[in-house]
Amino acid sequence: MFGNFKRNLLGVSLAVAGIAAAGLNPMGVTSAQAQDTLERLKEQGYARIAIANEPPYTEVTAGGEVTGAAPEVARAVLKRLGVNEVVASVSEYGAMIPGLQAGRFDLVAAGLFIKPERCAAVIFSEPDLCDAEAFAVKKGNPLGLTTYEEVAAHESARIGAPGGGTEERLALEAGVPRDRVVVVPDGQSGIKMLQDGRLDVYALPTLSIGDLLKKADDPNLEMVTPIEGTPVYCAGAAFRKQDTALRNAYDEALAEMKESGEFQELVASFGFPGDAPNLTSREELCGGPN
């Protein structure tokens, strides 16, 4: 029996080696295929996009319809490029970049903030949605928390943030210990955990907190914004590193939309400032060319 077990173990290690070897060429994406990603998207008539479910950035309505500022901008830009449909998958923020790299999506249109560490992994379009950071807290902010540093310095305050989101990283980088940074699966859970006292702070961008608080309609909650020490972030659509041709075409179409005023009107309908993205650039946000 023990010999049998040994043989099994050998089988397992061979299988693992096989998986590792297969992994060296993920999805068989080669540069030749990347060249004509846009052609492929046009041909199939749709692009696969990654979204979250965080209104007003991204939203899946009760009827299953995909909307929100980020997918709507992507939809309009792609239409200009001749890709008429988007097929969206809801994903955790942290899973978007690995999913993009693995070829599960053609682009991320979730309001992913353009940050240097993300620029190292993917390429971004020019910025489209800008927002400041915010905290949702109990009325009167009983623990008096207004910055990430204060959360870190407090002995027991727990902060909720989306997994892989900007706010999770801000909290960890400010020195909040891992066991006090609670990964919140979605906005409703975050508000519920705040109401139940599982969280002292729920951190998201200002417009998202505003949307959640409006929906929760709970007089015992309030918002702290902007959070001192955090800049106004701007998001963009994210693409695989080899898809520069697609990204450049996307940028051109986006610039046309900004020129014509169509862009400003579209994002304003979700509450986003139309001109703020033009005050910065991808290069500035990435801290270098991307």
Add this chain to the structure above:
Amino acid sequence: MEWDWQFVIESLPTLWQGVVVTIQATALGSVLALTVGLFLAIMCRSPNWFISQCSKWFIEFVRGTPLLVQLYFLFYILPDVGILLSPLVAGVIGLGLHYGTYTAEVYRAGIDNIPKGQWEAAKAVNLTKSQTWKEIIIPQAIPPMIPALANYIIAMFKETPLLSAITVLELMNQARSLSNFHYRYLEPMTMVGVFFLLISIPSVIFLRRLEQRYARPHH
């Protein structure tokens, strides 16, 4: 995609914290499951129709619903009626109750296997009900059950990643958080698999030993 040993080494302390929580949840969950199961099995045999029906119904109910849904109930809905459990406690109760209904079935089978003569003999020498259970039935019934019970404990151990859904920072959640931070799944998820194997393979060997020692079909 390349394997990054540096990243693996850097992430080991974080993953280890997750391993500790995973083992805690399994150990506490097992104690609860073994206890709850025993009580359920005894209650199912109660001469009181109400008690026996209630416990049978409870077992069917818990077995018939997914553990994940039960965890959401314990974590998100109980606070509405004023019961606020910490994530780990909610997780342990979820695992313990869920697997308790399975171990109850093991206990039931073990108890049913005690020959009727043992009950009659206990009665004949004037043992009380609780003496009969404590001194006669349970000591004979438990050894043959041990392998089956241990099997459920290993199964429970492998279910602990579900606790990540209710924000318990166990191994899977720590790995996800590492993946989220570094945009890499390969190393953290492989290490999760390795850690689970490192614990479950010795457990399986231990289980085989238990089987050889206790599960004697002809005794």
